[in-house]
Amino acid sequence: MAQLPVAGKLRLGLCCSFLDQPIKFRNTTVKAVSSMKRRPALAKLAELCTHNADALGKSLAFCATNQIGCFRINSQVLPLKTHQECGYGMGDLPKGDEIVQRFISCGDFAKTRGIRMSFHPDQFVVLNSPRPEVVDRSVAELEYQAEIAEWVGADVINIHGGGAYGDKTVALSRFATCLPRLSDRVRLRLTIENDDTTYTPADLLPLCAAEGIPLVYDVHHHRCNPDAMSVEEASEQAAATWNREPLFHVSSPLDGWDGTNPKRHDAFVEVSDFPGCWRNRRLTVEVEAKAKERAVLLLKNQLENC
Secondary structure, eight states, X not given: OOOOOOOOSEEEEEESOOSSSSOOOOOOOHHHHHTSOHHHHHHHHHHHHXXXXXXXXXXXXXXXXXXXXXXXXXXXXXXXXXXXXXOOOGGGSTTHHHHHHHHHHHHHHHHHHTOXXXXXXXXTOOTTOSOHHHHHHHHHHHHXXXXXXXXXXXXXXXXXXXXXXXXXXXXXXXXXXXXXXXXXXXXXXXXXXXXXXXXXXXXXXXXXXXXXXXXXXXXXXHHHSOXXXXXXXXXXXXXXXXXXXXXXXXXXXXXXXXXXXXXXXXXXXXXXXXXXXXXXXXXXXXXXOTTHHHHHHHHHHHHHOO
């Protein structure tokens, strides 16, 4: 895994897509692909993968121009890659080696510009599920995303703890027993995040310490699902789980903290929701906000001027 480039003490991250910029990642459906014969289906998938590699390049160029220090790559950047019927290896695609090279070039560009990249697999990735087929699918998805992460030099593949299934201790133990199934390239990048319903930082920190998994501290989730730890304490202990620059998440509630459902994310992040103790850290903070690049740039300006 490539060494992280040196950047400023605090870098903000843009998540997956854009609001205003004409940069789009394309996807398809199982129905559309399964209705085609295999050869034209693979040609169609190759076209989508090529487009998405180029869209990633444009995304990184935007980040470089606007001094955005991190970009989260969409989980479906290679559409249907792990699907049981429609999935494929890069060697199956027409000019698959050229597609891989396009992604490698994105990584080279990001490295020269000091842009970090990450992945956040979809909610169906649940390593502690009691259902073997769910775990099998989760492992396959993590391996696929680690393959791309290796091409581009991304150092984070972030997942949630999963369900409690009536006993959080047993469920997290089941999570740990799945880890030996993961390849080294997944384990090097795997991180775990506290969520807004089940697992708090205090729940996950023992697992992080025992298994060497960094904690992606989501301050919004912690405020929705608190434990005995303060934001400052959780930030300090989460940062200590990293052997490289920590990565955290920030967002604001759609209807404010007094609203009926503070778990829902707003279009922008209130600067007052950005923890003061984060400002002087060498830290990546992904901005989870519906206004996408507009929200990142506004928060960046506010932090620089207040």
